[in-house]
Amino acid sequence: MLEGIIIKGIGGLYYVKTDKGLYECKARGLFRKDKIKPLVGDKVLIELNDIDDMGYIMEIKERDTVLIRPPVANVNQVIIVFALKDPSPNLWLLDRFLILAEKENLDAVICFNKIDLLEKDELEKINNIYNNSGYEIINTSTKQEEGIEELKKVLKDKISVFAGPSGVGKSSLLNTIQPNLKLQTGEISEKTKRGKHTTRSSQLMELYFGGWVVDTPGFSSLDINFIEENELQDYFPEILEYSVDCKFNDCKHYKEPKCGVKDALEEGKISEERYNNYLMFLDEIKNFRRY
Ligand SMILES: Nc1nc2c(ncn2[C@@H]2O[C@H](COP(=O)(O)OP(=O)(O)OP(=O)(O)O)[C@@H](O)[C@H]2O)c(=O)[nH]1
Ligand SMILES: [Mg+2]
Ligand SMILES: [Zn+2]
Incomplete structure (x- = not known):
């Protein structure tokens, strides 16, 4: 058997890179019994068919990390890309993505792209929302080649996935x-200012300066319903930080008195936008659990 890594998967076929070359493979192994589907990034053992040189994935090695959306295995960091304009950034979606990255214990870096389309003060305003969140922020423009060296630095020697809505400029x-x-790459729609889902499948690629990246198709929604009400604060680093000052152990930082989070909010240590999204998600989870 040959060891390799899945770099792409389309319609039930998987492309596995090995020391001996690239093989087109089908899934065969016992893992199928447990309804485990191979993912891009999976380390696998394959068996070759001498006749047509087609491979069969027989075994999936234990995964270090799994990101559900976009589905990839064994990455250590997520670069969450949002455009500052065309399409306008949906921070509600960005915060949902940050929650998923936190839940999976992946490092997240926020990349705001298309800064060439925005005035400087507008850029500052949006950066400020995330200043206290603890996430690294990289502002980029592919048109003016800004922020590219900074981005390369965070990618070097790591396995990263690029995720974000369609049309923001991941590819x-x-x-x-x-x-x-x-x-x-594809132009965004003139009318809706949204991307046209140009990238159709995830693909793992090696970087010439060291490291690997996965380009992924854009997404426009993310479920967070599997998260528990009392768990949500764990995935907002700045909220978690100030929750130690709350009087009540089970404080949800909503209407409770003596709340460290609301104090921090008042002092500007937590941004209003992030806090409001936290409350919206809390409400969403509550309502979901009720049924
Ligand atoms: N003005 C400006 N346009 C950009 C920038 N980066 C990318 N674009 C344009 O944005 C459009 C979408 O870019 P893509 O790279 O295809 O976007 P994507 O995120 O890969 O989209 P999907 O594959 O559909 O998920 C293209 O027309 C790009 O030329 C930028 O920094 N500034
Ligand atoms: Mg793309
Ligand atoms: Zn509180």
């Missing part, structure tokens, strides 16, 4: 970082 950023990737 463009990767092409700017490494032109020989030649990823397909």
